Amino acid sequence: MSINNTQSNETIYTLATISQALECSSVPEVMTLRLENIIRVKTSEWKECLTEIGEACAVKWVINNTNKQPTNITAEEAKATGIKLCFSQEYSCHRWGTYESKVALRVVQKRTKKNKCPALLRVKGFFKTPEFYEFVVTKDHAEHTPGDMRSDICTLPLAKKYLHELAQQL
Numbered sequence: 001m002s003i004n005n006t007q008s009n010e011t012i013y014t015l016a017t018i019s020q021a022l023e024c025s026s027v028p029e030v031m032t033l034r035l036e037n038i039i040r041v042k043t044s045e046w047k048e049c050l051t052e053i054g055e056a057c058a059v060k061w062v063i064n065n066t067n068k069q070p071t072n073i074t075a076e077e078a079k080a081t082g083i084k085l086c087f088s089q090e091y092s093c094h095r096w097g098t099y100e101s102k103v104a105l106r107v108v109q110k111r112t113k114k115n116k117c118p119a120l121l122r123v124k125g126f127f128k129t130p131e132f133y134e135f136v137v138t139k140d141h142a143e144h145t146p147g148d149m150r151s152d153i154c155t156l157p158l159a160k161k162y163l164h165e166l167a168q169q170l
Contacts, residue, residue, distance in 0.1 A: 031056040039135040061091035078127040087125035093117040
């Protein structure tokens with residue numbers, strides 16, 4: 001373990017092996033990333049791995065902050081200037097934020113899917129290790145369980161003819 005209590009696995013995952021980095025969640029057939037666990041992903045496949053993680057974990061990760069775009073400086077130039085990161089982005093859970101209706105006379109018809117979920121996934125690339133990027137979930141989901149049909153179904157805009165059928169199934 002490092003000083004900041006982040007656990008690190010030395011394995012560099014690819015699109016074919018990324019599912020091995022995931023754990024089972026409380027929802028059947030939905031996976032999760034363990035909080036503060038560093039997942040190393042092959043640089044050339046990091047976007048595909050992010051998509052695969054999102055699908056397996058029933059979360060759409062939305063760019064929250066781009067700290068640094070990929071640059072063309074060399075590792076030696078970066079070391080000389082003290083730059084460590086060659087790439088960094090933060091992603092929030094799709095249920096992050098709040099929603100307020102802008103229509104004054106309309107009655108609220110359903111709960112919003114926005115519930116201030118603080119879940120945060122950081123993707124970082126370092127000049128000293130250009131062969132992989134690191135994924136770390138630094139904040140966990142709150143106020144919802146990704147993939148839980150009972151909570152998610154209430155936020156989806158469904159045709160009225162299906163609402164009765166779904167209510168009976170739940």
